[in-house]
Ligand SMILES: Cc1cc2nc3c(=O)[nH]c(=O)nc-3n(C[C@H](O)[C@H](O)[C@H](O)COP(=O)(O)OP(=O)(O)OC[C@H]3O[C@@H](n4cnc5c(N)ncnc54)[C@H](O)[C@@H]3O)c2cc1C
Ligand code: SF4
């Protein structure tokens with residue numbers, strides 16, 4: 001289709017300034033938080049309402065043009081990349097909080113609202129619980145699409161546990177409501193189907209979320225260890241003892257270096273092999289017992305130090321480092337690639353040993369920062385963006401780690417999604433019949449596959465070939 | 480899309496003042512800065528975000544594209560407010576990057592001759608010269624006298640009108656450094672300092688300078704104001720005129736070195752941020768690099784200095800104040816607690832919550848003149864927030880922000896005055 005006509009037609013729907021098409025603008029949309037793969041769209045549309053989204057999708061349906069929803073573009077699996085030279089439908093202008101209903105503990109937001117803003121605006125001791133580390137920027141719509149988690153999801157649950165309903169614009173332009181403001185709806189749980197569907201079913205245009213009371217009391221501890229092993233054993237033992245911390249996070253030596261060299265330095269000891277950030281919350285009564293348990297277990301595993309945050313300020317400082325750990329790797333290197341495998345907790349020690357071995361064999365630096373309580377690893381491979389060979393090594397190393405997670409009885413992804421980046425690994429986890437069933441379900445919403453094509457499902461070609469899946473951008477590719 | 484440039488034919492970056500690609504590469508594309516960026520929040524356009532702008536700079540540095548018009552537009556739509564710097568966990572020095580990119584633009588892209596001439600005139604001649612500034616402010620005063628009586632403002636072309644709206648309605652007599660070369664400490668002398676008075680502020684807000692010297696004297700500072708000093712060069716750097724800024728920096732360094740004081744105090748956040756970056760600006764100047772670093776370390780915002788000194792007695796000042804954070808103080812110099820603490824200590828003074836106090840008001844040097852539309856949108860939000868806050872006074876430590884917010888409130892018909900925090904301290908100390 002004629003490009004100029006496409007642009008002017010889109011402008012007619014959403015207005016001048018809400019369609020981006022200059023080559024420089026297309027360029028900046030060629031990647032998200034995952035930078036190894038790149039694909040530039042042919043245009044970006046910035047609608048301001050459900051109505052506009054619907055009109056845009058209807059138009060794209062009539063003209064047969066593929067599209068991909070995008071929120072803030074902090075995704076770590078290339079989910080918002082426009083393959084097949086599609087159009088990006090970005091929610092960055094849909095950022096209104098439509099309703100906050102504290103008596104009924106719920107709120108209605110547009111998808112472009114940044115996660116943290118919702119809790120900030122709700123205030124008064126209430127909050128939206130899921131807290132991905134990217135919460136300062138990532139959108140609620142993106143969270144829904146990825147079923148995002150965060151440090152506090154160990155006790156409080158993932159996005160799916162906090163979303164009551166979504167308004168979805170189907171790839172042909174129809175607007176549907178799945179779930180709603182009430183706690184429970186009969187019939188098929190299509191709300192649940194959309195959460196975690198990675199933008200392959202349509203564009204989410206409203207989200208009804210549950211609000212929670214901020215816990216009455218919170219204690220945050222930092223436990224410092226001289227070996228990674230003792231840290232991971234501590235994790236298993238804490239859970240085994242029946243304590244459910246609200247967060248149980250681990251950072252290893254490499255990540256501590258990144259954090260402490262960056263502006264978000266949190267005072268983690270530079271010579272530690274690993275630190276655990278442990279948080280307990282709830283009514284103050286049960287606390288003393290839990291605290292005593294946690295301390296005792298840390299000591300049993302030779303924790304060198306157990307630091308308890310004295311006040312909110314110290315607590316915020318301890319968390320600052322963890323929350324920004326991935327973002328701080330720029331202090332160590334010029335590019336990163338993070339894995340997201342999930343494993344049974346008690347296999348943590350052997351998996352971390354494997355990660356260390358992979359790092360050595362591929363001559364890469366790999367740090368570990370992860371939701372230890374969930375067994376959700378984030379091996380953080382840092383490398384030099386100027387090293388042309390690095391992406392190949394990085395992806396091969398990542399592939400080995402993923403395969404090991406699955407072999408250990410785990411899964412490919414805990415919260416970052418499959419997207420483009422992990423799609424070729426899906427057969428490790430699912431049979432052909434499993435995948436076909438998923439594809440059929442997707443087709444009920446997205447019959448011609450124009451909505452976010454090329455994601456989640458493997459292509460017929462081999463496994464994780466670098467560069468094979470990405471298209472050259474509008475501009476010549478130079479590192 | 481007619482007349483669009485071919486991305487690669489536009490000029491690339493030169494090596495005269497090399498763009499620091501390594502620093503740009505410390506951006507790992509995480510996106511955590513996005514929501515902090517006013518131009519991204521307003522447009523939703525990633526190319527108008529810190530991450531997008533850095534991506535574009537890297538594309539030019541790597542030869543993927545040249546400095547096209549779209550590139551230039553984004554570099555100048557940026558406020559250089561540096562909110563993204565405070566937000567960035569990787570410590571990307573965004574301000575330095577965008578300023579370097581603007582330098583590249585100005586060296587390598589041709590502007591119409593009259594624009595180049597005007598830039599030279601303003602940045603190299605007018606701002607550094609008190610005499611010329613005085614001359615320029617003379618008709619301004621005359622004009623204001625007129626404007627107080629007749630609606631002449633409406634007759635001006637839009638750019639000039641914007642400039643006129645920024646002028647304070649009443650301007651005191653200019654601040655001539657020569658008249659304040661030595662201001663002795665009151666009571667016991669605790670410190671000897673030099674005062675940086677800059678350029679436009681001596682004419683647009685001369686009383687803030689006088690009050691600053693008073694407040695410093697009461698805190699026990701003997702203050703010298705060298706008349707040979709000149710404009711800090713911030714406006715030139717923001718406009719990509721780095722050569723001019725370097726010349727000004729060398730002169731200031733030489734002038735202040737001669738005084739042999741430990742600290743140079745400044746009451747304009749924008750100037751302070753610039754002076755503190757002289758080390759960076761002159762890093763490749765063998766004669767000056769080290770001296771520039773030493774000088775930069777001596778520079779202190781007036782709130783930093785006052786915060787460290789014992790407070791003189793104060794009488795109650797029962798007023799509700801909204802403190803607005805100047806970008807070049809909170810992001811450029813990471814100063815936020817001190818001015819608020821100083822105000823809080825004034826008996827009777829109540830600091831009210833100002834939502835969005837950390838957000839740019841759209842002043843940003845001369846951004847309000849070069850990008851009036853975006854500037855107005857940000858200003859409107861600020862004015863609304865001030866009016867909703869219940870404040871009776873706004874305090875902010877940067878001349879550009881003072882003039883900008885004053886203008887916004889005036890346009891909205893609000894009588895809320897906007898002052899520099901030292902003015903409130905002075906009032907409490909004098910008890911009037
Ligand atoms: C530093 C850093 C830390 C992170 N920490 C965490 C973490 O702790 N936990 C975690 O779970 N994730 C984390 N992430 C990953 C990422 O932030 C989340 O996946 C987030 O939910 C993505 O939101 P987004 O708005 O950026 O979405 P995008 O990246 O724009 O899109 C992600 C996917 O969602 C789809 N999508 C976006 N909006 C919509 C919509 N309105 N309707 C339908 N589909 C849509 C897109 O098509 C795409 O497939 C982190 C990322 C970074 C960079
Ligand atoms: S500037 Fe900093 S915060 Fe923004 S994308 Fe780059 S690394 Fe992340």
Ligand code: SF4
Nearest residue numbers: 516557558560561563
């Ligand atoms: S300096 Fe301000 S306007 Fe410019 S990119 Fe950073 S946050 Fe945005």
